[in-house]
Amino acid sequence: MIYSFWIxxxxxxxxxNRDFAQHxxxxxxxxxxxxxxxxxxxxxxxxxxxxxxxxxxxDGNVLQSFRTGKYKAHxxxxxxxxxxxxxxxxxxxxLSGLLNQLYSDLYLNTIVKNGLSPVDFKEGMVIKNxxxxxxxxxxxxxxxDFI
Amino acid sequence: MSKPYKLIGxxxxxxxxEKINSELFTLTYGSVVAQLCxxxxxxxxxxxxxxxxxGYNIGIRLIEEFLxxxxxxxxxxxxxxxxxxxxxxxxxxxxTTPTVDNFSADGKQFNLILEDNPLAEFVELxxxxxxxxxxxxxxxxxxxxxxxxxxxxLDVDVSFVKDILRGDPSTEIKLxxxxxxxxxIPAGED
Numbered sequence: 001m002i003y004s005f006w007i008x009x010x011x012x013x014x015x016x017n018r019d020f021a022q023h024x025x026x027x028x029x030x031x032x033x034x035x036x037x038x039x040x041x042x043x044x045x046x047x048x049x050x051x052x053x054x055x056x057x058x059d060g061n062v063l064q065s066f067r068t069g070k071y072k073a074h075x076x077x078x079x080x081x082x083x084x085x086x087x088x089x090x091x092x093x094x095l096s097g098l099l100n101q102l103y104s105d106l107y108l109n110t111i112v113k114n115g116l117s118p119v120d121f122k123e124g125m126v127i128k129n130x131x132x133x134x135x136x137x138x139x140x141x142x143x144x145d146f147i
Numbered sequence: 148m149s150k151p152y153k154l155i156g157x158x159x160x161x162x163x164x165e166k167i168n169s170e171l172f173t174l175t176y177g178s179v180v181a182q183l184c185x186x187x188x189x190x191x192x193x194x195x196x197x198x199x200x201x202g203y204n205i206g207i208r209l210i211e212e213f214l215x216x217x218x219x220x221x222x223x224x225x226x227x228x229x230x231x232x233x234x235x236x237x238x239x240x241x242x243t244t245p246t247v248d249n250f251s252a253d254g255k256q257f258n259l260i261l262e263d264n265p266l267a268e269f270v271e272l273x274x275x276x277x278x279x280x281x282x283x284x285x286x287x288x289x290x291x292x293x294x295x296x297x298x299x300x301l302d303v304d305v306s307f308v309k310d311i312l313r314g315d316p317s318t319e320i321k322l323x324x325x326x327x328x329x330x331x332i333p334a335g336e337d
Contacts, residue, residue: 010298012333044333062220078214079221080298081330104215112211119208 002095002146003071003087005102005136006043009121010081014040016127018136020146031133032126047075047085064096076103092145106135152230155217156238163216164239173268180284184273191281198283202290210295213239221299225324226250228301229257232292232322241265245320255324258308264318272312279314283307288320300328 007016017040019030034040051063065074067090074092076084076099084099084107110132111117117129127133140146180198187193213219217235222228229247237259238244245259266285272278283289289305296303302325309315 011331041333048333060220078211079219080210080214081300100218108212108215112208119211 001089002092002140002143003089005140006040006083006085006087007107007127008044008047008083008085011121011123012044012048013121013123013125014044015121015125016132016136018133018140020140028133032128035126043073043085043087044083047073047083051075051077065094074099076100078103082107086140088145095143095145098139098143098145101139102136106132106139110135152234153244156235156244159216159235159239160242169242169265170268173265176266176287177270184278184282189273189275189277191278195281195283195286198286199290199293202287202292203294204290205287206291206294206296207298209240209291210298213295225254225257225301228296229259229322233259236295248319257322259320259322261318261320264311267310267312267318270312279312283310284312285310285318292320292322297328300330302326302328 003019003021005016005018005020006014009015014035017032017034019033046066047063050066054061054063062077063075065072067073070090072088072090072092074086074088074095076096078084082103084103086095086099088095110129111127112119114129114131117127118125179201180194183194183197184191187197213236216239219231219235222231229250233245233247243261243263243265245261247257248260249256249258251257264285266288270284272282272284283306286307289307292305293303296305304321304323304325306321307319308321309317309319311318
């Protein structure tokens with residue numbers, strides 16, 4: 001089961017967040033609800049520290065996921081400093097394919113190639129673009145690991 | 148390490164990029180430059196600046212497409228960056244592979260020689276004796292490179308040094324690495 005989806009930008013700010021756990025079928029109430037909450041900061045801090053640790057352990061050693069008793073966090077970090085994170089239950093396998101799709105297809109086509117959307121987000125800005133939100137919901141909810 | 152990049156570049160170009168008619172592209176770029184020359188009353192220094200700034204805005208977006216299609220991470224050194232720019236970047240977006248030349252001893256500077264510059268086909272500079280000295284016709288490329296590299300934390304000075312359109316024997320862009328920018332870190336950590 002996939003619980004939530006997060007994007008952090010190169011300035012370490014949460015530019016997108018979507019909670020799937022509470023509402024099904026998903027209503028749009030949980031889009032960008034937790035961007036400034038402690039949860040976002042803790043998640044970012046954990047991912048940040050673990051990424052650093054893994055690259056210190058060995059060069060080119062990239063953090064892909066980590067697991068706790070009940071949860072698993074899946075990460076894709078781009079060379080431009082974007083971080084795409086999915087939180088799932090601990091039994092879910094590899095979600096790197098889904099993370100790649102979210103970046104390479106969706107983010108690229110609805111944000112990067114969209115002249116009306118910024119690519120360098122200023123503090124406090126979030127992704128509100130409906131094509132992105134709907135597209136992300138579709139990709140995530142149709143993934144075999146969603147339920 | 149130089150061979151795989153060539154193959155990757157060709158593969159991405161062949162299978163993963165949308166293509167448009169190159170003459171349409173060349174003519175569109177040409178009319179942009181011509182319009183800028185009119186807008187700035189042939190003040191070519193301003194035209195160069197404007198082209199660079201347009202390129203910068205393209206570059207900061209183009210890098211994401213580049214990364215999404217190649218799945219590359221950060222480079223180990225500037226030599227690798229040079230190889231990737233020439234064999235994958237230029238190949239993928241312009242279907243040409245500039246030669247990397249004149250690497251400086253400190254590994255921080257090199258030239259890209261464009262044997263074939265799709266932007267400059269059919270082009271003649273205005274014969275006002277000024278354009279051949281001042282206008283860098285393809286200056287948009289300078290901005291693209293600068294913007295794209297800055298997004299992957301490389302602060303690089305980019306400039307044209309030669310252009311066939313000006314009567315030089317070749318078209319060359321010089322890249323010099325100033326510094327590697329630090330990734331931003333969350334407040335309270337260091």
